[in-house]
Amino acid sequence: VQLQACGGGLVQAGGSLRLSCVPSGRSFTNYPVGWFRQAPGKERELVAAINYRGSTHYNDAVKGRFTISRVRGESTVYLQMNSLNPEDTAVYYCAADGRSRFGSVDAIIGGKVDYWGQGTLVTVSS
Numbered sequence: 001v002q003l004q005a006c007g008g009g010l011v012q013a014g015g016s017l018r019l020s021c022v023p024s025g026r027s028f029t030n031y032p033v034g035w036f037r038q039a040p041g042k043e044r045e046l047v048a049a050i051n052y053r054g055s056t057h058y059n060d061a062v063k064g065r066f067t068i069s070r071v072r073g074e075s076t077v078y079l080q081m082n083s084l085n086p087e088d089t090a091v092y093y094c095a096a097d098g099r100s101r102f103g104s105v106d107a108i109i110g111g112k113v114d115y116w117g118q119g120t121l122v123t124v125s126s
Contacts, residue, residue: 001025001115005094008120011084015124019079021094021117028115032097033077034108035068037090037122047092049105050077057105061087084124091119 007019021033034049048068049057056068067080077094095113097103107113 001098003094003096003115003117005092005117005120007079008092008122010123010125013085013124013126015084016080016082017084017122019081019092019094019120019122021077021079023075023096023115026098028075028077028096028098029073030101032100032103032105032108033070034095034097034105034113035077035079036093036095037088038093038119039087039090042090044093046109046111048079049108051105052102055105057109081122084122086124086126089122089124091121093117093119 002024004022030052032051035047036044037047038044047059050068065083070077094117096115097107098114100107
């Protein structure tokens with residue numbers, strides 16, 4: 001089972017990127033999925049999470065700028081990132097809670113995830 005995170009890159013401050021999390025090996029269609037990030041020298045933090053119905057949770061630092069989404073019935077989860085700033089520079093990971101079918105995002109918020117992607121680097125230049 002793999003979670004392929006892609007879409008990272010180098011962008012100027014104020015720019016946008018869209019990340020995609022594509023599972024393989026199993027489906028996470030009805031399971032909570034989240035995006036985390038880890039900046040150099042900092043701890044990993046939750047960015048956003050979404051459950052099967054589209055209920056979402058966001059880190060206060062990205063509210064109003066980032067949008068997590070998924071097409072109902074599909075496994076791919078997206079993270080649209082707008083108005084990026086240098087503080088958003090980090091490796092972004094997608095992660096899934098493979099135990100909570102039809103569950104809420106609570107487990108993701110608590111960091112209790114079963115599957116991690118390999119990460120994609122987002123670099124925002126000033």
